[in-house]
Amino acid sequence: MKVSIITIVYNNCETIADAIDSVLCQTYPNIEYIVVDGLSTDGTVDVVKGYGDRITHFVSEKDGGLYDAINKGIRMATGDVIGLLHSDDIFYSKEAITAVAAAFKANNCESVYADLVYVDREKPERVTRNWKSGSYKRDNFIYGWMPPHPTFYVKREVYERLGLYNTLFKSAADYELMLRYLYKHNISTAYVPECLVRMRVGGKSNVTLKNRIRANKEDHTAWHINGLQPRFYTRYLKPLRKLTQFL
Numbered sequence: 001m002k003v004s005i006i007t008i009v010y011n012n013c014e015t016i017a018d019a020i021d022s023v024l025c026q027t028y029p030n031i032e033y034i035v036v037d038g039l040s041t042d043g044t045v046d047v048v049k050g051y052g053d054r055i056t057h058f059v060s061e062k063d064g065g066l067y068d069a070i071n072k073g074i075r076m077a078t079g080d081v082i083g084l085l086h087s088d089d090i091f092y093s094k095e096a097i098t099a100v101a102a103a104f105k106a107n108n109c110e111s112v113y114a115d116l117v118y119v120d121r122e123k124p125e126r127v128t129r130n131w132k133s134g135s136y137k138r139d140n141f142i143y144g145w146m147p148p149h150p151t152f153y154v155k156r157e158v159y160e161r162l163g164l165y166n167t168l169f170k171s172a173a174d175y176e177l178m179l180r181y182l183y184k185h186n187i188s189t190a191y192v193p194e195c196l197v198r199m200r201v202g203g204k205s206n207v208t209l210k211n212r213i214r215a216n217k218e219d220h221t222a223w224h225i226n227g228l229q230p231r232f233y234t235r236y237l238k239p240l241r242k243l244t245q246f247l
Contacts, residue, residue: 004079008069009087010038022090028097067165067173083153088200107190111154113147114196129245144237149174151196172218
């Protein structure tokens with residue numbers, strides 16, 4: 001099984017090397033690594049080019065934002081399974097992709113997800129939040145649940161069949177895609193009960209209160225554009241669930 005990993009980056013020369021190194025040190029032998037850059041001007045391109053052909057595909061060109069860049073990477077991917085590692089993040093261990101591949105094989109499923117930890121931006125060994133996903137129950141979406149997007153790996157044929165990220169969304173296209181795949185189309189999934197990713201704090205959807213409010217509105221929109229009806233409390237429970245990650 002070939003696993004394609006996509007890293008999206010724009011002007012992030014400070015942490016991009018950490019992300020790349022954590023992919024290249026994976027023990028899993030069949031990885032296709034794709035880096036999509038949005039015409040960075042801060043030295044990011046030079047950092048990436050320094051890895052030479054250890055990166056399978058590298059493109060640096062103007063894009064329409066984060067989700068447009070992700071879609072570009074997916075279209076380039078040739079792996080059986082596709083996952084993302086953002087330029088701020090690192091894999092928790094060298095065995096992360098081995099665990100992902102094993103879960104696909106053991107469960108004969110279309111997707112897998114796992115746990116992640118949020119870490120301090122300057123000291124990624126310092127954990128600030130712990131996101132324990134738990135076993136999958138479809139109706140949990142009603143109660144504000146979602147799998148951690150950076151741990152969500154999907155078979156390429158699912159992207160081809162059900163569509164890519166909706167670029168009309170500014171910060172919730174990941175939620176919309178997982179809602180569409182798992183809840184609306186009921187694709188099969190398996191939970192890997194271990195930490196997969198160290199995610200640096202300061203993500204696009206939760207940097208500011210304004211962004212959090214917008215993301216919450218987009219979460220609600222995600223249900224309606226898919227012809228789905230959430231409960232009145234769904235949009236409120238989703239941010240509240242994050243409180244448990246600090247415990």
